[in-house]
Amino acid sequence: MADPTNGLVPEHLPFFITGPGQTDTLFAIIAIFVVVAVLGIGVFYLNLHSIPDRMAHKANHTQLQLIGILTLIALLTHNNIFWVIAIVIAAINPPDVVSPLNSMARSLRRLSGEPADPAPAKETPPHV
Numbered sequence: 001m002a003d004p005t006n007g008l009v010p011e012h013l014p015f016f017i018t019g020p021g022q023t024d025t026l027f028a029i030i031a032i033f034v035v036v037a038v039l040g041i042g043v044f045y046l047n048l049h050s051i052p053d054r055m056a057h058k059a060n061h062t063q064l065q066l067i068g069i070l071t072l073i074a075l076l077t078h079n080n081i082f083w084v085i086a087i088v089i090a091a092i093n094p095p096d097v098v099s100p101l102n103s104m105a106r107s108l109r110r111l112s113g114e115p116a117d118p119a120p121a122k123e124t125p126p127h128v
Contacts, residue, residue: 049075049083055090063094 016026049071056067067086074082 052083052086052090055087059090059093063089 016024018024052067052071053064056064059067067090070082070086070089074080074086
């Protein structure tokens with residue numbers, strides 16, 4: 001019977017060269033590594049990208065909406081300036097401007113003789 005290998009092939013072949021009909025183990029390992037690496041980098045990128053949203057959950061609703069819009073724009077356009085602006089907005093605690101104004105309005109109503117918090121008129125449905 002004839003020798004199955006060609007005479008020009010050296011006796012010692014590297015481990016990554018496979019014979020005909022055998023499984024290419026190096027290709028399988030690299031394919032699995034590439035899939036895991038792409039998924040891992042994607043998870044890391046999206047986790048990094050959601051930092052402003054996680055920081056803003058302690059803030060008010062308007063600030064959270066603004067940060068969500070900025071991070072979405074940054075994600076879709078790949079412009080880092082939007083992400084940086086979202087981080088800055090999430091890091092800064094905005095002053096409460098509405099509460100003092102509401103307190104002043106209640107005080108002025110009370111001084112003018114009107115009730116402090118007038119109850120809204122309720123509409124009663126007609127009975128049939």
